[in-house]
Amino acid sequence: MKFPAKGTERSMVMAELETARKNDVRWRDGRAFSLVFYPGHEIYEVVKEAYGLFFSENGLNPSAFPALRKFEQETVSMMADLMCDGSASGNLTSGGTESILLAVYSAREYALKHKPGLKEPEILVPTTVHPAFDKAAHYFGLKIKHIPVGPDFRADVAATAAAVTDQTILIVGSAPQYPHGVVDPIRELSSIALSHGILFHTDACVGGMILPFFRKLGRPVPEFSFELPGVTSISIDLHKYGYAAKGASVVLYRNSSQRRSQFFVQTTWPGGIYGSPGILGTRPGGSIAAAWAVLKHLGEAGYMGLAKSVLESTDYIRNEIQAIPGLRIPGQPHASVLAIVSDEMDIYQIGDELAVRGWHLDKQQDPPSLHLTISYAHEASREQFIRDLRECTEKVRGSIGSRWADLQTAAARALSKILPVSAIRFLSRFTSTEGKRQAAMYGMIGSLPVKGEVDELILDFLDRLYSLDK
Numbered sequence: 001m002k003f004p005a006k007g008t009e010r011s012m013v014m015a016e017l018e019t020a021r022k023n024d025v026r027w028r029d030g031r032a033f034s035l036v037f038y039p040g041h042e043i044y045e046v047v048k049e050a051y052g053l054f055f056s057e058n059g060l061n062p063s064a065f066p067a068l069r070k071f072e073q074e075t076v077s078m079m080a081d082l083m084c085d086g087s088a089s090g091n092l093t094s095g096g097t098e099s100i101l102l103a104v105y106s107a108r109e110y111a112l113k114h115k116p117g118l119k120e121p122e123i124l125v126p127t128t129v130h131p132a133f134d135k136a137a138h139y140f141g142l143k144i145k146h147i148p149v150g151p152d153f154r155a156d157v158a159a160t161a162a163a164v165t166d167q168t169i170l171i172v173g174s175a176p177q178y179p180h181g182v183v184d185p186i187r188e189l190s191s192i193a194l195s196h197g198i199l200f201h202t203d204a205c206v207g208g209m210i211l212p213f214f215r216k217l218g219r220p221v222p223e224f225s226f227e228l229p230g231v232t233s234i235s236i237d238l239h240k241y242g243y244a245a246k247g248a249s250v251v252l253y254r255n256s257s258q259r260r261s262q263f264f265v266q267t268t269w270p271g272g273i274y275g276s277p278g279i280l281g282t283r284p285g286g287s288i289a290a291a292w293a294v295l296k297h298l299g300e301a302g303y304m305g306l307a308k309s310v311l312e313s314t315d316y317i318r319n320e321i322q323a324i325p326g327l328r329i330p331g332q333p334h335a336s337v338l339a340i341v342s343d344e345m346d347i348y349q350i351g352d353e354l355a356v357r358g359w360h361l362d363k364q365q366d367p368p369s370l371h372l373t374i375s376y377a378h379e380a381s382r383e384q385f386i387r388d389l390r391e392c393t394e395k396v397r398g399s400i401g402s403r404w405a406d407l408q409t410a411a412a413r414a415l416s417k418i419l420p421v422s423a424i425r426f427l428s429r430f431t432s433t434e435g436k437r438q439a440a441m442y443g444m445i446g447s448l449p450v451k452g453e454v455d456e457l458i459l460d461f462l463d464r465l466y467s468l469d470k
């Protein structure tokens with residue numbers, strides 16, 4: 001595409017924006033089971049208005065914008081209170097990944113300062129932990145050990161204890177983890193860390209803004225926050241169950257010297273003395289203001305109301321799935337995140353059928369499953385979802401369409417065994433990036449024997465995804 005020589009009239013730009021989104025998932029109608037958290041029109045408008053008021057302001061320099069400083073300080077303080085330690089310190093970040101990158105980076109800096117003789121710092125994570133931890137280890141040159149989880153998909157405490165060495169700087173658990181929605185045994189894991197004098201991070205990116213309210217509603221929720229003495233840092237996303245605008249999460253530390261290890265300064269730059277708390281330089285004022293505004297607007301009572309709806313939708317969806325022959329839910333999810341597996345059918349084909357009907361559910365592996373993060377928007381869509389899931393399951397169980405998809409998957413699997421990876425990469429170009437039917441592609445990826453080959457395939461895919469369609 002050439003750089004436009006002339007501008008385009010506002011109304012036409014707006015019309016093009018609207019046209020471009022016509023194939024996007026209809027999240028307002030509760031069609032997305034991840035990615036978007038819609039709290040309904042009234043709250044959405046409050047968030048949008050707050051964002052709009054501060055959308056040009058820059059959180060990079062709080063002395064120019066004391067308002068943003070106040071919003072950040074107060075947001076962090078409210079979250080510290082919710083996480084059971086009002087004196088914890090922290091920062092607002094652009095999302096779960098930035099909070100996690102910072103927690104891992106500060107753990108490295110903190111350990112390097114306090115642990116002489118550290119040569120190859122490593123972090124211990126369950127295999128189900130979010131890939132942001134792998135990204136952090138990759139970016140910051142740390143070793144990462146993935147500890148297999150137990151049959152209930154929760155972190156294995158004994159295996160974690162056995163994996164600790166004198167190079168371990170951080171242990172991680174999730175509340176809950178993304179793939180199956182179970183909360184790791186944070187009490188036991190964090191006490192291993194405490195007994196070795198190392199740091200422990202709870203990834204509550206998903207659960208931090210829903211589990212405390214589920215507990216208040218009477219659900220048994222395992223401890224995961226600063227109520228446990230071994231927990232030294234926590235990540236909580238406000239742009240998930242906080243229903244804030246995208247670009248808002250909080251990273252909290254038990255003590256301020258941990259947070260200090262997260263900061264970056266450059267004092268000899270001709271442009272002045274530069275200090276920044278996180279990974280970003282310029283920080284969008286809109287998402288900072290909107291995060292503060294939604295916490296203030298809803299308060300505990302408002303979040304309890306939203307959580308009650310999420311709890312009812314989760315119970316309804318879970319019970320209905322369990323009543324559909326051939327489907328089941330792995331593990332015992334503690335929150336409002338769950339997976340669907342099938343021991344009889346190709347669950348990816350069921351996912352494809354649902355996608356054709358406008359539902360967005362991520363495909364997962366080990367075991368093959370579909371992902372559901374249930375939020376407020378599903379109050380309106382849950383019954384239709386179950387009707388469609390039932391019909392799609394029946395279709396895949398018996399139809400010719402399913403046998404054709406089976407054949408495609410089998411052919412792709414067979415091809416992947418005999419063709420060199422370069423040929424598979426070539427073939428994968430014919431799988432539309434926006435296509436609703438991906439079961440065959442997933443089946444093929446599942447049969448590639450060497451991890452490096454899968455990595456190459458996905459790198460090709462990303463290359464193509466972020467290039468202009470030809």
Ligand SMILES: Cc1ncc(COP(=O)(O)O)c(C=O)c1O
Binds near residue numbers: 177178237
């Ligand atoms: C458990 C968990 N941690 C961290 C993240 C990363 O959050 P973000 O996508 O905001 O970077 C996610 C995202 O889904 C998650 O589920």
